[in-house]
Amino acid sequence: MNGQRIAPKIAPSLLSADPLRIWEGIQSLAGEYDWIHLDIMDGHFVPNLSYGPALLKALRSALPEAVLDVHLMVEPPEDFIDSFLRWKPDYLVVHQEATPHLHRVLQAIREGGSRPGVAVNPATCVEALKPILPFVDLVLVMSVNPGFGGQAFIPEVLAKTRTLCQLREVQGLEFLVEMDGGIGLSNVEEVVKSGCDVIVAGNAIFGEADPALTARLLRKKAREAGSGE
Numbered sequence: 001m002n003g004q005r006i007a008p009k010i011a012p013s014l015l016s017a018d019p020l021r022i023w024e025g026i027q028s029l030a031g032e033y034d035w036i037h038l039d040i041m042d043g044h045f046v047p048n049l050s051y052g053p054a055l056l057k058a059l060r061s062a063l064p065e066a067v068l069d070v071h072l073m074v075e076p077p078e079d080f081i082d083s084f085l086r087w088k089p090d091y092l093v094v095h096q097e098a099t100p101h102l103h104r105v106l107q108a109i110r111e112g113g114s115r116p117g118v119a120v121n122p123a124t125c126v127e128a129l130k131p132i133l134p135f136v137d138l139v140l141v142m143s144v145n146p147g148f149g150g151q152a153f154i155p156e157v158l159a160k161t162r163t164l165c166q167l168r169e170v171q172g173l174e175f176l177v178e179m180d181g182g183i184g185l186s187n188v189e190e191v192v193k194s195g196c197d198v199i200v201a202g203n204a205i206f207g208e209a210d211p212a213l214t215a216r217l218l219r220k221k222a223r224e225a226g227s228g229e
Helices: 022-028 053-062 081-085 102-111 126-135 155-171 188-193 211-227
Strands: 009-012 035-041 067-073 091-095 115-120 138-142 176-180 198-201
Touching: 009 211, 022 211, 035 053, 053 067, 053 081, 067 081, 067 115, 081 091, 081 102, 091 102, 091 138, 102 115, 102 126, 115 126, 126 138, 126 155, 138 155, 155 176, 155 188, 188 198, 188 211, 198 211
Parallel strands: 009 035, 009 198, 035 067, 067 091, 091 115, 115 138, 138 176, 176 198
Antiparallel strands: none
């Protein structure tokens, strides 16, 4: 990033929105977001089922200019990426733990027109990502065990973001560092100060009476932490 840090971005997770009122949930944000985060779960890689490509299609149609960040918690991702690439997510993220052919999957995502990303579970060392960092635009550090919203933040993962920032600087790379799980107003500053560029927040936003206000406060706190104020 040429030594200059971007302003931290807030990505509300639709997993925590009311499933019967997803569009109303997005509208309740009143534009107070940078990206929209979509969690895809297969009931196999993680113990839960969520949405499929039909929701991505609807979001892309309704919000053609929005940055759509799709996190595939599926195994194997090779069997899923084409159905999502069809609807042009800006970022399509797969798990390091879900495939032995990670480079091939990331290459297919880029060739399909989306920016490839890689995610790691709390128990996975980021050193395992070193061979593929030059091929990704985003690294997603899970700060809870994937599968369910509303879990407690695992603070030990902050060491991973610091390591990733060091690797990015040493190798002269441009990928963004994202974190997902248990982030809210109480810890967003610490997360940003550890090097995170993109903050995913679900229950912390949609679980509040005024999601737009909460998202605005999260963004304010994140940007103040990112600028050192």
